[in-house]
Amino acid sequence: MTKYAFVDGGFIDAMVRKTSEYFAIDLSRNKIDYRAIAGGHQRTFYYDALPAQKDNESGEEYERRVKRKREQFELVNRTPFMHVREGLTRGQNKTLRQKGVDILLAIDVFKHATSGHMSEAHIMTKDLDFFPLFEALRDTPVAVHLHCYPAETSSELMALADVVVPVNPFKILQWMHHQSKDSYVEWNIALGDVNPQKLCMIGNYEGLDFYIYQDDDMPFVGRAMAYNPSSLMRSNRWEHIVDAFEARVGKRVHLDQLNR
Numbered sequence: 001m002t003k004y005a006f007v008d009g010g011f012i013d014a015m016v017r018k019t020s021e022y023f024a025i026d027l028s029r030n031k032i033d034y035r036a037i038a039g040g041h042q043r044t045f046y047y048d049a050l051p052a053q054k055d056n057e058s059g060e061e062y063e064r065r066v067k068r069k070r071e072q073f074e075l076v077n078r079t080p081f082m083h084v085r086e087g088l089t090r091g092q093n094k095t096l097r098q099k100g101v102d103i104l105l106a107i108d109v110f111k112h113a114t115s116g117h118m119s120e121a122h123i124m125t126k127d128l129d130f131f132p133l134f135e136a137l138r139d140t141p142v143a144v145h146l147h148c149y150p151a152e153t154s155s156e157l158m159a160l161a162d163v164v165v166p167v168n169p170f171k172i173l174q175w176m177h178h179q180s181k182d183s184y185v186e187w188n189i190a191l192g193d194v195n196p197q198k199l200c201m202i203g204n205y206e207g208l209d210f211y212i213y214q215d216d217d218m219p220f221v222g223r224a225m226a227y228n229p230s231s232l233m234r235s236n237r238w239e240h241i242v243d244a245f246e247a248r249v250g251k252r253v254h255l256d257q258l259n260r
Contacts, residue, residue: 004118005041006109008125009048010101011167012037015149016176019169023184030176034079037175041122046076047105049087106133113142120145124167126153134160150252170240170247185244189221189232201238203255205245210253212238224253 012032020027038044050069053062073084085108087101105125110133112118121137123130124147134157137144146153146161149168158164173181200220201212208226215221215234222233222241227249233241242253 001120002118003041003120003122004112005038005044005122005124006105007037007044007046008101008105008123008127009046011125011127011148013048015167015169015172018149019172019176022169023173023180025178025180027176027178030178031075032172032175033177034076034082037124038079038082042081042118044079044082045085045105045108046073046082047085047087047101048073049101102127102129106130109133110136113137113140118142122147122165123161124148126157128154128157131157131160150246164252165250166243166246166252168243168246170243174247184235184240186218186234187231189234201255203242203253205249205251205253210245210255212241 016027016032034046048069051062051065073086076082076084085104087104105123109121109123113121119141120143122145126148134144134146138160143162144160145163145165146158147165147167148158150158150164150166151168170181170184195216197216198214199211200214203210203212204226205224206226209223210225211223213221213223218234219236220234220238220241222235222238222245224231224233224245227245233244235241235244242255246253
C-alpha cells in the first residue's frame with residue numbers, strides 16, 4: 001500500500017488560528033511537529049506560497065511575515081519524506097496566489113494517481129475548488145482519503161471521498177504538543193458521578209450510537225457506545241466532546257438529531 005499525502009498549507013494555517021480561538025489559548029510560540037502529519041506516508045507534499053503584501057502593510061511587517069513563512073518551509077523540508085511545493089505570489093491579489101497553489105496540488109495528485117505511483121491519496125483541505133479533482137479520481141483505482149474539518153467542509157466534497165478523516169482543533173493541539181491538549185474533556189467518568197437530565201443530541205460512529213446529554217453539574221456529558229460502552233466524556237461544550245472523540249479515533253461522528 002503506497003500512501004502519498006498532499007497538504008493544503010493554507011488549510012493548516014487556518015486550523016491553527018481556529019484552534020487558538022476555539023480554546024482561547026496563545027499558540028504563537030508553539031510549532032507543529034510535521035512528523036505527525038507525514039507519519040505513515042511514503043511521501044508528503046506541502047503546498048503553500050509566500051504571502052502577498054497587504055494593503056497599508058509596512059515593508060518591515062511584510063518582511064517579518066515572509067521570514068516566518070520561510071522558516072515554516074524550512075521546518076517542513078527538514079521533516080523526513082516531506083517536501084514543500086511552493087506556488088507563486090502575484091502582487092497583492094491573494095486569490096491569484098491561492099489559485100496557483102491549488103492548481104499545483106491538483107496536478108500533482110492526478111499525475112501520481114494516473115502514473116501508478118500510489119494506491120492511496122491523502123488530501124488535506126476543505127476547499128470545494130477541489131471538487132473536479134475528486135470527481136476525476138473516482139475514475140482511477142486510487143483510494144481517496146479527505147482530511148478536513150467536517151464542520152466547515154461541504155457535504156458534496158466529503159461525499160466524493162472514499163474516507164473522511166477529521167482534522168479538528170483537538171488534533172491540531174496534539175500535533176503541536178501543547179500542554180493543554182488533554183485538559184478540555186474529562187474522560188472515563190463513573191456512571192454514579194453524573195446525572196444526565198436531558199438527551200440533547202444523538203449521533204452515530206461506525207453504525208453505533210453516540211449520545212450527548214445535559215447534566216446538572218457540568219453542561220454536557222457524552223457517551224460513545226461504539227468506542228467503549230462504559231466510557232463517558234464530560235465538557236462544558238458539546239463540540240469539545242465530539243471533536244475530542246474524533247481526534248482520538250481519526251474518524252467522523254455523524255450527528256443525526258438535536259433536541260432543544
